[in-house]
């Protein structure tokens with residue numbers, strides 16, 4: 001250890017990783033192999049990953065934010081293993097098991113007011129798939145409003161609802177109709193003029209009301225809005241205060257359902273249990289997944305109010321392994337962790353570390369266009385020119401590569417360098433890891449000028 005962190009790796013990839021990766025390339029779908037980090041992992045412990053060459057990396061990605069409190073926690077793994085030994089699996093749509101009701105009740109107790117029903121799913125993607133179908137079934141209307149910059153998964157429906165990058169929806173948009181997109185409320189890159197007199201109070205909702213509903217789609221065709229309350233993969237974009245009241249009011253006026261995709265934000269990532277709690281938003285539906293299984297098992301859920309998720313029973317949902325007992329046991333154990341440990345307090349401390357170390361970059365480095373922090377999420381957006389805000393993916397990738405050489409994993413996403421540490425990483429260790437990220441940024445900026 002150097003300070004709180006393991007020493008940087010000798011070489012990435014090390015010789016054994018390089019050998020294995022060459023073999024992976026011959027066997028796996030090329031789209032899979034090209035997307036990964038250049039090493040092969042052997043084990044994980046807490047917020048570190050050790051590869052087959054013995055290099056240990058600091059994990060600031062947390063398995064796409066699906067491993068919330070680090071790897072290998074016995075208090076999360078053991079209940080899941082015991083449930084597997086006691087039960088194996090069944091199809092929870094057919095044979096109900098004892099862990100289902102306590103889990104459903106605990107989710108509803110934590111969720112925003114008005115959510116009274118639970119449907120079970122295998123993961124976040126399936127929660128969103130179900131949400132889209134439920135919104136259409138509950139309202140009898142076809143159109144769902146989605147947001148440019150949003151990510152919801154990569155199946156045909158979820159990739160068509162999402163619009164983080166055009167590649168994800170390539171060849172699908174013409175097949176999955178019924179989605180209309182508006183720009184995500186992003187104060188750094190808003191294409192809209194500021195809110196004006198006589199408007200809804202928010203420029204994005206003005207655009208939706210005055211342009212989309214005027215020119216494109218009749219409000220009576222719209223089932224509702226499906227939105228990430230804070231953009232996760234799209235780079236920690238936090239809507240302005242004006243957005244939620246204006247959107248909620250528009251939904252009320254037209255009898256639309258408001259569905260929050262909390263798959264990535266849920267269970268503590270933003271510093272609140274759910275991002276909805278940041279503003280007191282009361283959705284009609286909420287999609288859950290990722291961290292819900294404590295980083296141990298895959299599980300998701302769709303929560304809904306009576307109007308959205310009751311009054312009909314003819315929509316078949318989920319899949320065979322949704323809510324297997326081991327996943328429910330892991331989810332219950334993770335809820336215990338959230339109840340008994342001050343995870344949210346630590347997330348707020350991580351927020352402070354991100355703000356104090358990354359925040360000054362905007363002033364110090366012209367190529368840093370925007371730094372965004374929300375709880376255990378941080379994003380740095382690079383630009384070629386601060387005036388034009390032209391995106392600078394080459395610089396971003398160079399920074400990510402520099403981080404890797406320094407033994408720190410970050411996510412180089414479509415719009416930004418994304419950082420999402422374990423929610424229980426100590427602020428001291430996190431600060432040290434960010435110092436390595438800052439070194440990588442300085443090096444890459446010098447190299448590119």
Ligand SMILES: Cc1ncc(COP(=O)(O)O)c(C=O)c1O
Pocket residue numbers: 064123124125126128151152153154228232233261262263264265289290
């Ligand atoms: C906001 C959001 N929704 C849905 C999904 C899909 O979840 P999963 O890939 O775990 O099924 C993701 C995954 O990154 C996500 O970030």
